[in-house]
Amino acid sequence: MQNIPFYEITTVDAFKQAALQVFRKQYSTNDTYRKFCGLLSIKKEEIRLVEQIPFMPISFFKEHEVLSSSQPVQTVFSSSGTTGSTTSKHFVTDLSLYEASFTECFSQHYGPVTDYTVLALLPSYLERTGSSLIYMVDHFIAHSKKPESGFYLNDLEKLAKTLKKLDEKGEKTLLIGVSFALLDLVEKYEFQLKNTLVMETGGMKGRRKEMVREELHELLQKGFGVNQIHSEYGMTELLSQGYSNGDGIFTTPPWMDIQIRDTEDALSSVALGKTGGINVIDLANVNSCAFIATQDLGRKLDGNRFEVLGRFDTSDIRGCNLMVL
Template structure:
């Protein structure tokens, strides 16, 4: 089975071999992906490099069931939005595989979940169902088993009080960006009350989520504000999305690293079949080999660049023209 070895990938040849195996499996078993590849007139048997693999536009998850016809879904995740229309749906056929991906990636970049208390400041995600982010944090809390673990909606006073009681303990605060800023605004309004007695042990992991909630700012500006407000350099970031089963982490400076079964390629924003050189900005393509039963090759609408073994996220492509998939997107 393909899933049995993806977490053991250690080399580029090993990754290429696994990616090509996954590509051919999904061509044969994921109908919408097969139609997409056929529409592009690509012969799977002639694909031998990562750059030759077709990447499915992420918008396809909004209009189609991107799933393995031989695997029954165990649960599904749904993207955020103001209405139920045009929300991405990601059907999960192997829940244990997702749990393993969560734990191994977190362990690689942060440490064993059992070592930490987990707090969640994720109001927009808690207020809806089927969030992959909430599932991830729930799972880490379960592995941690600490009695202090918990979520906070808008009760900033309760979160402030708890942080002040956890001095000297290892604490991770997962927070959507706008909620972290709202919390710091609340703390500032408390006439100088000290909020970070636990600052030496506290790690803040921001998960994105500024659109439509606060004035847009760059990632570097956000990280700077959070570092000053929480009085710590340990402002980390997590990069994932509803359509993925893996997470990349940044341990500062907006520089993300992928686990061994995940890779970022940067395509030309105007030509989806051309790739940018290292250090050049373009649109992000993601290979997530944990996505065995949906699609492991996704063309996102994020802008970024790759440098050596790291990548940066620089913003979004707005109103972009999705080439090569208009036929499939229009099908119902």
Template sequence: MDSIFSIQSEEEFNTAAISVFQYQFKHVRVYREFCNLLNRTDPKDYKEIPFLPISFFKTHTVLSDEYRKKTNLVFKSSGTTLNKRSEHHIPSTELYERSFLPTFSQQIVPPENAIIFALLPNYIEQGESSLVYMVDFLIRATQHSLSGFYLSNPKALIEAIQKAKTQDKTIVLFGVSYALLDFAEKNIDLSGVKIIETGGMKGRRKEMIRSELHEELKKGLNVSKIFSEYGMTELLSQGYTDGSEFFRPPNWMKIMIRDVNDPFHFLANEKTGGVNVIDLANLYSCSFISTDDLGVEAGKRFKILGRFDQSDLRGCNLLVN
């Protein structure tokens, strides 16, 4: 575990990825069967490792045999009554916390220096959300009385943010897109607040391209930029934007862009294709996932352009760009 979170080079990443693959091939039954069917069982480089389609998290228990009787925490994706929710079985919350805490601290702000608010009503309503777990942890880590979830009382949230502005702290607001738009339409002044939109209208509003969404939010909330998070139930790691359109993953997470017509061929920088994710924090499930997202890699950063047709509309930041 320690070697995963101390990766500093491509060589170290490759060594860790091969080690994680070998563990998961041995202990994660569905992944082993998948690799056997592909006849790809002995990769020497992380680029040769098979990527499990993300839909398997809906149809199978993607979990190490060592922990099948030891896990009692299951994160579930957001969804509708028409769609089965993906499930990510979590035997170790320590892995999740060791992933999201340093990433948030480095890319947004150390929580002890912040006051954090959350406007995530649909995630609370559906329950079993990895995003809610993360934000709750970060809120508690601020150790500040103003930090918290604000669901159905916008007036209380506005008052709390105004009080927070008198403190010598960075103010952060996590918000689902439709709830932030509700605020923006009321022309509520959130200047000085780092707003992190977590994507998705969840059926409450018409879907929008991200650039259009951000322009409306910036205008209505009186902020110069909007931050975004790329994360999903099936991943224990995230990437954030700095107000631009590009996400930056941590060192133990890598984005690879596959050819939409040949899933074993990876594209060069600036080429659009399917998004494959290596998330080494997914140690006890599967670290090698073929997502339903379309994206572009740009050096160590990446951009999400949308989703494949007929994919479920769910998760964080799956708006078309």
């Protein structure tokens, strides 16, 4: 099969063939991933099916420089972390791949971002450097070409006035925010929005007590006067995103796939609909690692749909005693 850009993948067969090509490339060029495969006694020529590809623990992005490219690094995305904790670092050699991925991901799910005024409430992300989310949203704001689009760091009053004005005018608006900041907004101001898509990116970042999705969404739905709260599933270590329309069910683009591993045996998968650890194939990660075992718990549903149920620590994953380089 001829190599095609990941964003041109449209079928399951094309995805599988591309995933095997990316695996062979990364086995050959990514020292960290190849050593990990070696610890599992896995050889490149033995992998003939996508289901046989091993998933590297996401914690390796904290401990190693995960690269499958010899090109110069253009930027380093880093995760948020508590004081003294080790953060993940994603070395990106081609930002155009990230831009193509998040632009097409959003467009496939919601339509062109140019249709929206983009209002961002992401204080915890803006207060540090290296956020891949800020890079994505900043790109959305610039390309929306709407005068009201922008970041609203702590100016909740201005944001509330802008939201109400745009909604009353019938303007399609995207409000994307971190959970605690969205709660701060609805506690101070009342809304009845009809033309606004409200999207939470998860996480209280230590500002509030954590709460389950149902509780969070109920408070936000009531506060904004909307029927659904949308969600984004993304992370520092990925260049693609999943989106949820509010029911807790996420969908992935054609170049991204979710598989579920057994929490008792990290090298085994579980049946459709069963709970386990979330493994991600993200073919936009062609220059780092496309096969990642996350610390999220979830369920794979039919097609490209999955549900996120929570998180667990790597110390809780049994069968991972080999997974240290």
